[in-house]
Amino acid sequence: MKCIIIDDEKMARVILKTLCNEIQSLEVLEDFPNAIEAIKYLNKNRVDLIFLDIHMPNFNGLDFIRSLKDPPKIILITSDPNFAIEAFEYDFIVDYLLKPLQLDRFKKAIEKAKTKNLTLASKETSTSINEIENDFYISIDRRLIKIDLPSIYLIEAKGDYIKIKTENKDYIVHSTLKKIEEKLPDSLFLKIHRSFIINLKKIIDIEDNSVLIKKDVIPVSRSKRPELMKRLDLL
Amino acid sequence: MEFPNLEYINQLAGGDAAIKMKLIHIIKTEFPEEKKEYYRSIEVGVFPRIEENVHRVKHKISILGLTKGYEVANAFEYNLRNLDLKGKEDFEKILIVITEYIKTI
Numbered sequence: 001m002k003c004i005i006i007d008d009e010k011m012a013r014v015i016l017k018t019l020c021n022e023i024q025s026l027e028v029l030e031d032f033p034n035a036i037e038a039i040k041y042l043n044k045n046r047v048d049l050i051f052l053d054i055h056m057p058n059f060n061g062l063d064f065i066r067s068l069k070d071p072p073k074i075i076l077i078t079s080d081p082n083f084a085i086e087a088f089e090y091d092f093i094v095d096y097l098l099k100p101l102q103l104d105r106f107k108k109a110i111e112k113a114k115t116k117n118l119t120l121a122s123k124e125t126s127t128s129i130n131e132i133e134n135d136f137y138i139s140i141d142r143r144l145i146k147i148d149l150p151s152i153y154l155i156e157a158k159g160d161y162i163k164i165k166t167e168n169k170d171y172i173v174h175s176t177l178k179k180i181e182e183k184l185p186d187s188l189f190l191k192i193h194r195s196f197i198i199n200l201k202k203i204i205d206i207e208d209n210s211v212l213i214k215k216d217v218i219p220v221s222r223s224k225r226p227e228l229m230k231r232l233d234l235l
Numbered sequence: 236m237e238f239p240n241l242e243y244i245n246q247l248a249g250g251d252a253a254i255k256m257k258l259i260h261i262i263k264t265e266f267p268e269e270k271k272e273y274y275r276s277i278e279v280g281v282f283p284r285i286e287e288n289v290h291r292v293k294h295k296i297s298i299l300g301l302t303k304g305y306e307v308a309n310a311f312e313y314n315l316r317n318l319d320l321k322g323k324e325d326f327e328k329i330l331i332v333i334t335e336y337i338k339t340i
Contacts, residue, residue, distance in 0.1 A: 011265065
């Protein structure tokens, strides 16, 4: 993590740098005796973490926090925890450390900063997985064709093949209904007959033992009907 | 009566003589200046400035292991915020103790 230190006391800056040297994953890029100089630096450089003294003359740590447009993670340094309370309204404040700083406590704060990193990273990963899950790849003539999952309204078994019907186009793929059923999200699709999987969002109406999807009337197996009715939002 | 010590600095330096010397050097050069500033502010009688001076010295008090002294400084700083000089004498006793101590390190 690339970090900077902002503290008007030289002693505090030296102590912080000494502690940072103990942590391999930390790289101190710069240290500043006041917040104004730090803002100028941050306008041109990106950092992952800021060690920020709250109690500084003229432009204090809280003024600095309020001035940040795209704040990185911040660990507050203070000799009075009461000063830190206001700052904890901000979710980018990872922790606060009381002066004089102790190595063990310092390490814990760094771990918190790293965990916050992981939380953000895992959030990003799950988002990308969702995006992938919204796409579906089928193999036709050695080409992988991407299909938007919600655009599929019907999948029909045709011997050794399946027919995938989407809003724009139909596709014939060498596969089985069972195989494709395993890849589809349960929340959106339901197998209502041994030969048909439907997109529940695309149902127009249901009559006795059939559903209308687009212009297709699809039979519903007697065994599948209770499940279908359960999945619908009935008044 | 508690006395200043280098326990915290030794612990922080972890056997690194250069770091230890650097920290001691900062205390020896900054503390007299900060003390001078404090007395100047007392003369002028501007409370926010005195409070600022006490706040700066307070960190050094804690670094030198003066736990009770730190509490005294904290209370004095709080009183100054309320425009009250209560605790001034006790705080100044700490300044004297540190002044004598840093002559020995």
